[in-house]
């Protein structure tokens with residue numbers, strides 16, 4: 001009974017999608033009890049567990065995952081690996097861990113380097129893991145003409161051969177979606193062929209591959225054909241409280257498991273977390289993700305038509321990258337005006353997820369109206385700790 005009360009009071013009880021003012025078939029949920037995520041645009045990592053996820057945790061098995069004895073975890077790993085078209089998977093606690101142990105497991109004898117997009121999360125937001133865990137050099141590549149790095153961009157930046165002055169490229173690490181933009185599968189196929197031609201490994205930071213798949217209709221397994229490893233987060237738009245599954249060949253996953261243990265990522269009763277992630281994947285993918293994208297695009301259209309706002313990169317899934325500079329909006333003012341209205345924003349990037357409330361969307365628009373009005377009247381320092389995504393602020397490649 002007590003737990004039932006806890007459930008009711010602290011989680012979103014998601015009603016069927018509501019048709020909200022101005023947002024037909026909205027991805028917004030009308031929540032009976034407002035979760036802190038309902039007003040939080042800083043990221044899609046902020047979603048809170050739904051009642052169904054918490055209930056699933058109650059019936060999870062309690063085996064010790066370090067000894068591979070937990071049925072719920074083993075079954076979930078198998079489910080995600082199958083969706084990815086890969087023979088093996090490993091449940092880890094975060095996307096960062098998933099990426100870093102995959103990349104480390106592909107590398108054998110330094111000196112070596114990893115090639116990725118200059119905005120790639122593995123390079124910009126994983127606490128220098130490539131340098132410290134993998135002792136790798138990085139070749140950050142700027143896309144020349146598109147919002148994603150192409151086979152041509154990569155070819156021009158590969159470090160091949162064994163010149164003693166260099167750290168040869170051993171792994172190409174892609175990210176899809178990146179900044180919410182989708183990398184076309186045709187380009188991925190070209191990059192895969194290039195990697196194979198030079199005997200390089202290809203990794204995907206697929207924290208939001210679910211979004212790309214939901215938007216394009218291309219199955220996860222179709223993407224999986226081109227990669228030696230993928231890190232698939234369940235704690236972003238999929239809305240699980242914790243978890244990522246990395247996928248690949250069995251011997252690769254065994255090596256990655258070693259590095260998982262080494263960084264303290266061996267999990268005991270992992271079934272509790274895997275059970276919630278399993279329900280989240282079923283509940284959210286792909287339909288609720290698609291609705292979230294529809295809502296994001298509709299909001300972007302309204303911000304452009306009503307407020308004249310433009311965007312740093314195309315709005316293709318669940319992120320809007322506002323061009324605040326062009327609008328004369330100080331990020332600190334935007335953050336401050338949002339706080340006054342009871343919403344959390346983090347600067348240029350606006351993240352939409354399945355728990356954002358209709359009311360919060362209206363407040364976001366009002367905060368932007370206020371910030372435009374205030375304009376250059378005053379400049380406000382960004383509050384300490386605000387997520388700035390500086391790398392994303394410059395996401396538009398230097399054409």
Ligand SMILES: Cc1ncc(COP(=O)(O)O)c(C=O)c1O
Nearest residue numbers: 045094095096097121205207235
């Ligand atoms: C593209 C991308 N990859 C990886 C990660 C890392 O995930 P986590 O925060 O769970 O470590 C994030 C952030 O959440 C991300 O945005």
Ligand SMILES: C[C@@H](O)[C@H](N)C(=O)O
Nearest residue numbers: 042043044045125387
């Ligand atoms: C902050 C960053 O690590 C996180 N992945 C996000 O996109 O919000």
